[in-house]
Amino acid sequence: MRKNIVAGNWKMNKNLQEGIAFAQELQVAIADNDKVKCEVIISTPFIHLASVSAAIDTKKINVAAQNCADKASGAYTGEVSAAMVASTGAKYVILGHSERRSYYGETDAILKEKTVLALANELKPIFCIGETKEERESNKHFDVVKTQIENALFELSAADFGKIVLAYEPVWAIGTGLTATSAQAQEMHAFIRKTIADKYGKEVADNTSILYGGSCNPGNAKELFSCPDIDGGLIGGASLKVADFMGVIAGME
């Protein structure tokens, strides 16, 4: 069956020393808390991956990158390949975050290449999808999300698709303090699972973890995570302090 996961996305926050200290503090908090009912992931800036992985027990906390290149290697100054990410000990990579799509022009076609390279290097993508406010208000949200999934992921084999974690992140809820209601989130998660079932069958769909992201915090995590098709969260702001992140993790019962 699918896993429950709570993944923190630090974005461009924390220097190396702060990142290591956070990871070690989180490890202690998790060890002291027998109520942790999910896999825990922290997604650090590239430059922290190796040091953070070395500073903690990565069987207890998994480490993720926030991106990887759409090329395998070569003359791409400033880029970081999936193979390089994997060599640090990271097991996951966030792909298609709305900030990457909107600020850095990442298209479905680029994300398709990144996904293939991540999988070829045994990294599990946490693949983000989600509609803008305008798209929801014009009732295009289901079509938008379906197209994002189809364009980037539906040429994968069922075996490869089975390695993907999806994160539904309505763009209007990211970093805004506006959260999708649990009814809105559940409705979209059920739609995503049906979209997967129609393509790959019920077993693959039932085994796919679909996370919610968008202003999830200790106060709303429990209600969101109790929805039948919500398997955890991708957490931005509330992943930057251990107490907040533990509060979100405690929402998974």
Ligand code: PEP
């Ligand atoms: C995110 O950036 O993935 C995210 C969900 O951010 P926040 O929790 O701050 O809305």
